[in-house]
Amino acid sequence: MSARRFTKILIVEDEYTLLEALRYNLEKEGYAVVTAVNGIQALDSARSESPDLIILDIMLPQLDGFEVCRILRKDMAVPILMLTAKGEEIDKVLGLEWGADDYMAKPFSMRELKARIKALLRRAAAQSGPQSAEEGVLRIDDLEIDPGSHKVTLGESVVTLNPKEYDLLVFLVRNKGRVFSREHLLERVWGYDYAVDTRTVDVHIRWLREKIESDPSKPRRLITVRGSGYKIEG
Ligand code: CA
Numbered sequence: 262m263s264a265r266r267f268t269k270i271l272i273v274e275d276e277y278t279l280l281e282a283l284r285y286n287l288e289k290e291g292y293a294v295v296t297a298v299n300g301i302q303a304l305d306s307a308r309s310e311s312p313d314l315i316i317l318d319i320m321l322p323q324l325d326g327f328e329v330c331r332i333l334r335k336d337m338a339v340p341i342l343m344l345t346a347k348g349e350e351i352d353k354v355l356g357l358e359w360g361a362d363d364y365m366a367k368p369f370s371m372r373e374l375k376a377r378i379k380a381l382l383r384r385a386a387a388q389s390g391p392q393s394a395e396e397g398v399l400r401i402d403d404l405e406i407d408p409g410s411h412k413v414t415l416g417e418s419v420v421t422l423n424p425k426e427y428d429l430l431v432f433l434v435r436n437k438g439r440v441f442s443r444e445h446l447l448e449r450v451w452g453y454d455y456a457v458d459t460r461t462v463d464v465h466i467r468w469l470r471e472k473i474e475s476d477p478s479k480p481r482r483l484i485t486v487r488g489s490g491y492k493i494e495g
Pocket of ligand 1: 275276318321
């Protein structure tokens with residue numbers, strides 16, 4: 262199971278409780294989650310994060326979900342699942358004009374939502390073929406990761422990582438600024454359902470630091486958060 266690629270979902274929802282419930286449930290499923298709380302932010306995140314799927318609420322501040330969908334559809338093929346309130350025009354949601362791929366009317370069950378997400382992702386993967394895992398370059402200061410070629414560079418020099426170091430780095434960079442416990446990292450990066458031995462994580466963190474920190478004993482990028490876990494500063 263080398264170089265596992267995390268499927269990233271952008272959730273756009275201005276209702277905080279629902280946003281957090283969605284985030285919790287989708288992260289538990291193993292997805293990397295990014296969020297936006299208004300239409301403008303949604304457009305920004307869609308472009309900078311290149312998500313594999315977007316969950317898009319219709320009623321949003323600044324720019325509503327219809328507008329966001331219409332604008333994204335001009336140049337992005339990402340699957341879009343709309344969240345609608347009762348009474349909104351479903352034919353309009355799914356119609357060619359707006360081009361959402363699917364919708365769910367609120368309130369919906371998480372189980373149903375997860376099934377729809379899986380179906381959309383499967384469909385998208387089937388359409389795009391095996392070699393289209395291409396996405397934008399990830400960057401933190403002079404550290405660059407090209408997920409298309411798996412190439413990692415630090416300034417001018419190429420950094421050679423083993424597959425798990427790579428997966429760990431990519432996961433942390435995609436979720437930069439967020440702290441993850443060792444157990445959480447084991448589950449997300451190694452795919453373990455329970456903590457086998459969290460020292461595995463510490464060892465890989467140490468190896469990564471030797472490769473991406475100028476002084477591994479005083480890390481500036483890959484930070485230990487005492488009592489909580491690790492994060493990438495960004
Ligand atoms: Ca809303």
